[in-house]
Amino acid sequence: MTPAQTRLIDALRPLLDAKAIITDRDAIAPWETDWRRRFHGHAPAILAPATRDDVAAILATATAHGVPLVPQGGNSSMVGGATPPADGSALILSLRRMNRIRHIDAAAGLAVAEAGVILADLHDAALAKGRRFPLTLGARGNATIGGLVSTNAGGTQVLRFGTMRGLVAGVEAVLPDGTIHDGLSALKKDNRGYDLDQLLIGAEGTLGVVTAATLHLVPAIAQAATAWVGVASPADGLALLRRLQAATDAIESFEIMPAETLAAAVAHVPGARPPLAGHHAWHILIEATAADARGEPPSHLLETLLARALEANVIADAVIAASEAQAQGFWRLRDSLSDAERALGPATQHDLSVPVDAMPRFMIEAAAACDARFPGTHASGFGHLGDGNIHFHVRSAPGTDRDRFYAEQAPAITRFVHDLVVAWGGSISAEHGIGQMKRDELARLSPARVATLAAIKRAVDPAGLLNPGKLVALAPDPKAP
Numbered sequence: 001m002t003p004a005q006t007r008l009i010d011a012l013r014p015l016l017d018a019k020a021i022i023t024d025r026d027a028i029a030p031w032e033t034d035w036r037r038r039f040h041g042h043a044p045a046i047l048a049p050a051t052r053d054d055v056a057a058i059l060a061t062a063t064a065h066g067v068p069l070v071p072q073g074g075n076s077s078m079v080g081g082a083t084p085p086a087d088g089s090a091l092i093l094s095l096r097r098m099n100r101i102r103h104i105d106a107a108a109g110l111a112v113a114e115a116g117v118i119l120a121d122l123h124d125a126a127l128a129k130g131r132r133f134p135l136t137l138g139a140r141g142n143a144t145i146g147g148l149v150s151t152n153a154g155g156t157q158v159l160r161f162g163t164m165r166g167l168v169a170g171v172e173a174v175l176p177d178g179t180i181h182d183g184l185s186a187l188k189k190d191n192r193g194y195d196l197d198q199l200l201i202g203a204e205g206t207l208g209v210v211t212a213a214t215l216h217l218v219p220a221i222a223q224a225a226t227a228w229v230g231v232a233s234p235a236d237g238l239a240l241l242r243r244l245q246a247a248t249d250a251i252e253s254f255e256i257m258p259a260e261t262l263a264a265a266v267a268h269v270p271g272a273r274p275p276l277a278g279h280h281a282w283h284i285l286i287e288a289t290a291a292d293a294r295g296e297p298p299s300h301l302l303e304t305l306l307a308r309a310l311e312a313n314v315i316a317d318a319v320i321a322a323s324e325a326q327a328q329g330f331w332r333l334r335d336s337l338s339d340a341e342r343a344l345g346p347a348t349q350h351d352l353s354v355p356v357d358a359m360p361r362f363m364i365e366a367a368a369a370c371d372a373r374f375p376g377t378h379a380s381g382f383g384h385l386g387d388g389n390i391h392f393h394v395r396s397a398p399g400t401d402r403d404r405f406y407a408e409q410a411p412a413i414t415r416f417v418h419d420l421v422v423a424w425g426g427s428i429s430a431e432h433g434i435g436q437m438k439r440d441e442l443a444r445l446s447p448a449r450v451a452t453l454a455a456i457k458r459a460v461d462p463a464g465l466l467n468p469g470k471l472v473a474l475a476p477d478p479k480a481p
Contacts, residue, residue, distance in 0.1 A: 001044040001045070001088075002044075002067075002088075002089070004065045004066055004067050005044055005045065005065075005067055005091060007065050008061055008062055008065040008067045008091075009021055009023075009045060011061050011064075011065070012047070012057070012058060012061055015054075015057045015061075016047075016049065016050075016054055016057070016058075017050060019048060019050070019097070020047060020048050020049055020050065020054060020097075021045060021046075021047060021048075022045060022046040022047075022048060023044070023045045027046070028043055028044075028045070028046055028092070031043070031046065031072060031075055031092055031094070032083065032084060032092075033083065034075070034077060034080045034081075034082070034083045035075060035076050035077055035078060035139075036078060036080075038080060038437070039080035039083040039436060039437070040083070040086065041070075041083045041084035041085055041086050041090075042084060042085075042086055042087070042088040043070070043084040043088065043090060043091055043092045044088055044091065045091050045092075046091065046092040046093075046094050047069070047091055047092070047093050047094065048094045048096065048097050049093075049095070049097065049098065050097045050098065051098070052098075052172065052174065052180065052211045052212070055093075055095075055098075055174045055209055055211050056174045056178045056179075056180055057178065058093065059174050059175070059176055059177065059178045059209065060177060060178025061178075062091075062465060063176055063177050063178065063463065063465060066463060066465070067090070067091060067465065068085075068089055068090035068091070068464070068465045068466070068468045069090060069091055069092075069093040069209075069465060069466060069467070070082060070083070070084045070085075070090050070091070070092050070093060070205075070467050070468075071093045071095065071146070071150070071205035071209050071210075071466070071467060072092050072093065072094050072095070072096075072147075073094075073095050073096065073115060073116060073143070073144030073145075073146045073147035073150075074096075074118065074139070074142040074143045074144045074147055075142075076139040076142045076143045076147065077147070077151070077432070077433065077435055078351065078432040078433075078435075079351075079429070079432050079433050079434060079435030079436065079437040079438055080435045080436040080437045080470075081151065081204050081205075081433050081434070081435030081436070081467075081470050081471075082147070082205075082435075082467075083436070085468060085469055089468075090468060093209065095114075095115040095116045095144065095146050095209070095211070096116045096144070097116060098114040098115050098116040098146075098211060098212075099114060099116035099117050099118070099121075099144075100113075100114045100117070101113045101114070101117055101121070101122065101125050102114065102212065104125060104126060104129050104131070104217070106129040106130055106131050106217070109131060109216060109217045109218065110169060110186055110214055110215065110216065110217060111125070111126060111131075111133065111214070111215045111217055112184060112212060112213070112214050112215075113145045113212065113213060113215060114145065114146075114211065114212045115144060115145055115146025115147075115149075115209075115210050115211050115212060115213075116144050116145070116146065117144060117145045118140075118141065118142065118143070118144055119133075119135070119136070119137075119139075119140040119141075119143045119144070119145065119148065120140045120141045122145065122215075123136070123140065126217050126220075127220055130219070130220050131217035131218065131219060131220055132217060132218055132219070132220050132221065133167070133215055133216075133217055133218075134157050134160070134161040134167070134217075134218050134252075135148070135153065135154075135155050135157060135161065135163075135164060135167055136155050136156060136157060137153065137154070137155040137156065138335045138338070145212075145213055145215070146209075146210045146211070146213075148164050149164055149168055149171065149200070149201055149210045149213050150200070150201070150202070150203060150204050150205050150210055151164075151202065151204060151431075151432070151433040152164050152165050152201050152202035152431075152433070153431060154384070154387070154389060154430065154431030155431070156253045156255060156287075156334075156384065157252050157253055158384060158386070158387045158389070158431075159251065159252065159253060159254055159384065159386030159387055160249075160251065160252045160253075161218070161252075163431065164201065165198065165201050165202065166216075167215055167216045168197065168201055168213050168214070168215060168216075169186035169213075169214040169215065169216055170183045170184040170185055170186045170187075170197060170213065170214035171183045171184070171196075171197040171200050171201065171210060171212075171213050171214075172184050172210070172211050172212040172213070173200050173208040173209060173210045173211060174208060174209045174211060175207070175208045175460065176207075176208065176460065176461040176463070176465060176466050181196055181200075181208065183196060183197045184212060184213075184214045185214075186214045199456070202433070203471070204433050204434065204435065204467060204470050204471045205466060205467040205470070206457055206461065206466050206467045206470055206471050206472070207456070207457065207460045207461060207466065208460070208466070209466070218291070219291035220291070221289045221290070221291065222290055222291050222292055222293040223289065223290040223292075223293060223295075223297050223298050223299075224287060224288070224289045224290075224298055224327070225287070225288050225289075225297065225298035225299035225301070225302050225320055225321070225327075226285070226286070226287050226320070226321040226326075226327035226330050226331070227284075227285075227286045227287075227288075227302050227306060227318055227319065227320045227321070228275035228276060228283065228284070228285055228286075228318065228319050228321075228330055229283065229284040229285075229286060229306065229315050229317070229318040230276045230278075230280030230282070230283055230284075230315065230316045230317040230318070231280065231281070231282045231283070231284060231314070231315050231316060232280075232281055232282065232316060233281065233282060233360065233364075234256060234282060234359065234360030234361075234363050234364065234385070235360040235361075236282075236314055236315065237256050237282060237284050237360065237385055238356070238357070238359070238360050238385060239314050240284065240309055240314050240315055241254050241385060241386055243305065243308075243309055243314065244286070244305055247305055248288070248301060248305070250288040250289060250290060250298055250301060251286065251287075251288050251386075252287045252288065252289050253285065253286065253287040253384075253386075254284065254285075254286055254384070254385050254386040255284065255285040255286075255334055255382070255383070255384060255385070256282060256283070256284055256285075256363075256382060256383065256385040257282070257283050257285075257334070257337060257382035258281065258282055258283075258363075258380050258381075258382065259279065259280060259281055259282065259283065260380060261337055261340070261341060261380055261382050262274065262283050262333065264337075264340040264341055264343070264344060265333045265334075265336045265337050265340040266333065267340070268336055268339060268340035268343055269332055269333060269336050269340070272329070272332070272333060275319055275329075275330060275333075276317050276318075276319060277317075278317065280316055280317065284315075284385075285330055285331070285333075285334050286302065287327075288301060288302050299320055302320055303320060306318045306320075337382055337391070338391065341393050341395070344395055345395060345396055345398070345400065345402075346395070346396040346400060346402045346405040346406060346410075347393045347394060347395040347396060348393065348394045348410045348413045348414050348417070349391065349392075349393050350390075350391070350392040350393070350394075350414070350417050350418075350421075350428070351389070351391060351429055351430050351431060351432040352381075352389070352390045352391075352392050352417070352421045352426055352427065352428060352429075352430055353387070353388045353389045353390065353421075353426050353427045353429075353430035353431075354388050354390065354421060354424045354425065354426035354427075355388055355424075355425055355426070356385070356386065356387065356388040358388075358424055358425070358426075359383075359385060359388050359390060360385075362381075362390065362420075362421075362424055362426075363381045363390060363392075366379070366381070366392065366417070366420050366421075366424075367379040367380055367381065367392075369416075369420060370394050370413070370416065370417065370420075373416055374394070374409065374412075374413055374416075376396075376397030376400075377394050377395060377396060377397060377409075377413070378394070378395045379392065379393065379394040379395075380392075380393060380395075381393065387430075388426070388430070389430040389431060390430070392417060394413050394417065396409065414441065415441070415444075418441050418445060419445075422445050428441060428442065428445065429442075433471075434470070434471045435470050435471070436469050436470055439469070439470065439471060439472065439473060440473075442471075442472075443472075443473070450472055453471065453472045454472045454474060457471075457472055457474060458474065
């Protein structure tokens with residue numbers, strides 16, 4: 001522990017409760033490695049505030065002593081966004097103790113949740129009030145509200161409800177100097193200049209520490225239907241989506257995957273089986289919902305619309321889940337795709353987005369380009385067809401040494417894939433953020449954007465103490481304490 005860190009902790013002890021300062025190595029170690037186990041850091045201590053005022057005291061004192069802090073929630077970042085530096089220069093600021101759902105107003109459709117609230121717990125609390133929070137993802141049992149806000153998380157329901165940015169009605173945060181920004185009031189109109197809430201959403205903890213958020217809720221699902229569809233190509237998948245969207249606003253999720261990725265999932269999930277008989281080059285998972293139990297069941301709606309698509313040769317086959325258990329089985333396959341592909345061996349995994357209309361061609365042509373450029377590897381993608389988000393993986397050749405692949409081939413593959421997506425007018429990060437994994441690539445590909453991000457960072461956090469090394473890299477401030 002550095003002298004400045006020791007002075008910081010000594011100054012904080014009278015201000016915080018006994019659980020707020022953790023120096024036991026066994027307790028710290030699990031939080032020093034990222035979700036994918038690709039990044040490993042070192043933190044001499046964890047600071048675990050219980051209240052917003054605790055966070056304010058910590059940030060003000062850390063700024064006074066010049067000690068960097070790495071905000072952390074469920075530590076489920078896919079890009080090393082919550083991993084401390086390896087040199088031990090920063091302490092972890094854990095928001096996990098701030099796990100209260102302060103208020104749910106079912107009539108207004110709003111919930112106020114603290115940063116440490118686990119997404120699955122918010123789901124349960126909202127449903128108990130007849131509402132739901134319409135964002136979900138595979139890590140819902142670990143991901144926290146603060147992290148979801150700070151990374152502008154997406155998920156499988158973006159098609160209908162948008163990303164976290166559209167679901168946040170207000171933000172409470174502590175700025176680097178300990179100043180509190182209270183934006184929880186969820187004003188419909190607020191014309192006071194720059195939108196500070198939106199600036200903090202997606203900032204990855206580099207501008208302030210989100211301590212709570214006011215979130216939009218929607219009516220609970222009264223009826224739902226889940227369908228699995230076989231199509232010949234991603235283009236047919238997009239044609240199906242357009243047909244469904246023209247007929248109804250009930251479509252909530254629309255996921256696409258190639259046959260080989262489904263096969264990997266079936267092999268990975270115990271007891272799983274392909275939802276459709278026969279071979280289909282591409283597969284679509286669809287969910288339609290209704291908030292009113294008195295209306296037409298979504299299953300009837302999907303049956304009618306899919307039958308018409310079958311008659312028009314847009315799809316090759318389809319099945320609608322006959323029970324909740326079968327629907328859950330469909331989603332279990334979808335949620336296991338990343339883990340299933342990871343089990344096949346070393347791979348570069350890219351979270352990309354392109355314009356929705358370009359996604360079908362990109363999935364085919366980018367995969368072919370990678371296979372040609374890097375002989376022996378194999379590229380494929382799956383994702384959220386309705387919002388242009390592709391999880392694009394390039395697997396190493398069979399028998400490749402893992403460490404050698406990541407050290408020698410992966411960087412060149414990543415640059416090639418990123419160059420492709422930029423050429424298609426897309427983004428190198430659709431929903432996982434930048435963190436430290438994509439920081440240098442963002443700077444290489446988007447210098448004007450990064451220059452602006454860095455200017456904002458310097459203005460708000462001139463000493464560069466909040467989540468150092470993530471999103472943008474700043475040179476040390478010689479005037480910092």
